[in-house]
Amino acid sequence: MNKNMLTAFISLFFLQTANAQQNTDVRVAGAMKDVMWKGQLHGTVYLDTITDKTNLYGIGPVEYLSGELMIVDGKSYKSKVVSDTVMEVEETFNVKAPFFVYSNTGDWKEYKLPKKITTGRQLEAYLIKLNQNADKPFTFKLVGSIDSASIHIVNLPKGSVVASPDDAHKGQVNYKLNKENVIIVGFFSTQHKAIFTHHDTFIHMHLITDDKSKMGHIDGINLKRGGMKLYISN
Numbered sequence: 473m474n475k476n477m478l479t480a481f482i483s484l485f486f487l488q489t490a491n492a493q494q495n496t497d498v499r500v501a502g503a504m505k506d507v508m509w510k511g512q513l514h515g516t517v518y519l520d521t522i523t524d525k526t527n528l529y530g531i532g533p534v535e536y537l538s539g540e541l542m543i544v545d546g547k548s549y550k551s552k553v554v555s556d557t558v559m560e561v562e563e564t565f566n567v568k569a570p571f572f573v574y575s576n577t578g579d580w581k582e583y584k585l586p587k588k589i590t591t592g593r594q595l596e597a598y599l600i601k602l603n604q605n606a607d608k609p610f611t612f613k614l615v616g617s618i619d620s621a622s623i624h625i626v627n628l629p630k631g632s633v634v635a636s637p638d639d640a641h642k643g644q645v646n647y648k649l650n651k652e653n654v655i656i657v658g659f660f661s662t663q664h665k666a667i668f669t670h671h672d673t674f675i676h677m678h679l680i681t682d683d684k685s686k687m688g689h690i691d692g693i694n695l696k697r698g699g700m701k702l703y704i705s706n
Contacts, residue, residue: 498609498659501532502571505666511634513537515568519548522574525565529611529657530574531678532668533689534567537628537640540688541569542678544655549680551687553627553645561680561687573659573668573676577611580703585614587697592690596675599660602704609661610705614654617699621649623679623688646691653682656690 502516515535522528530543539552548565589598599612627643634640658677659668669676680687 498573498575498611498661500571500573500664500668501569503667504571504670507533507537507570507634508637508640508666509635511639513570513628513634516570517572518568519543519572520565522565524576527576527578528574529577529613530572531657531659531676531689532569532572533626535570536630537570537626537634539627540625540678541567541572542657542680542687543574544657544680549684549687551625553625553643556645557647559625559645559647559686559688561684563684571668573609573664575611575659575705577705579706580613581706583702583704585695585700585702590619590695590697592675592677592693595695596660596673599675599704603660607662609659609664612658612660612702612704614656614658614695614700614702616701617651617653617696618649618679619651619694619696621652621654621679621690621694622692623647623649623686623690625688647686647688649679649681649686652686654679655682656693 506512513536525546528543528546532541539550542549549561550564550567551559551561554560624644624646627645629643656677656679658675660675662674665671677690679690
């Protein structure tokens with residue numbers, strides 16, 4: 473092997489290594505429990521300061537619990553309540569979050585989602601089965617059709633004091649979706665309860681419709697049988 477070929481080989485090796493590390497690195501800013509129990513509502517991360525936005529995915533609430541955030545493939549969306557039936561979705565990185573989970577994920581493995589899996593709990597059990605020997609957090613996404621979903625947007629009244637989850641969800645507005653094409657971004661971890669997942673689950677998911685008119689935190693979902701593709705970060 474000549475010198476030029478050796479140099480090219482070494483460069484390719486380090487590039488692939490760097491990409492592999494990037495694709496599996498889930499990062500967290502702040503903690504859900506500090507927001508819910510300690511009332512730390514201020515932003516701990518300004519999304520525009522995330523320097524590498526290539527293949528970026530992330531979810532969390534807006535600071536002071538005034539909306540929801542979702543990053544899909546390097547594009548950042550913020551939703552806020554307009555009324556009990558209307559929301560506003562804006563594409564922007566000019567926003568802060570009190571806690572946020574994110575990753576640069578460009579390398580996905582596609583899975584055939586069994587038709588019997590239609591709910592969030594069934595999806596969680598399937599993800600646990602796929603990763604029985606893994607304790608490292610990972611990113612996943614689903615692309616396709618839903619029969620229905622219940623999503624919420626936090627909408628805490630200004631000046632509110634938060635000392636419990638009940639306080640944190642004051643003003644929250646719930647929205648019902650039916651027969652929509654969507655992208656779902658989620659994060660799985662057995663090690664991050666109350667950090668970026670709730671205390672009773674290993675997953676945290678946000679949803680955005682294909683037309684980008686609706687986005688929020690998923691409370692309940694019914695996936696269309698055979699209508700979803702599942703992708704998990706390698």
